[in-house]
Amino acid sequence: MTTIWLSLGLALLVGCAWLFTATSARGMGRPPHAQPAVARPATNALTVADIKGLNREAIRAMLKRLATTRPPDVIRDGIMISCYYAVPSPTNTAYICPICGEKTLYTKERVGEVEDTIPSFRSEVKNIQALVGKAVTLDETMYCRRCRPQVTQPKLLLTIHFNDGTSRSLSQVTSSHLRELQAFLKGEIKLKNSFGDAEPLQQYLPHLETMLGEKATP
């Protein structure tokens, strides 16, 4: 049922984008139902989801919309936390593979990756999958010595699958990028930063374009 509504929303989005472009090109002005480029659309006005993958055309329309939407004012309702505690980090840790259950020991800088980065990625990817299903996947097998015995420098691999059968694998993504992607796919124009302040999502447009491999303006 959700898929039907999302598909309908997607069809409407692409339809409106086409109508706006086509009508403007003929110099007939804006159709009465189209959003002016500088309007502030309602939050969650657009979402894009397809069980077969993300639709590139819809992604481009959403990037264009984000690029041309007047950014919201920064809302500072977050709490600035100025106390930092130096928590001694453990010298080694075990990565437990969710696929085969193998334990792989890590030391030094990999401890933070295993104990903080990987759980944070899992959680962010799960949030994204709640929106787009398996169109976005996380591969952490490089951290498992049984699944990928030849790997010496493990990395997390995020893959974005498009419904034209193409995909994009990224190894330089951070948890912040994933939060930006999640907000974008929800059709948000704001993003809460780690202090709780709402920032314009527009400032992260270059990250989104790089992740999605599409440009707001071709």
Ligand SMILES: [Zn+2]
């Ligand atoms: Zn494994």
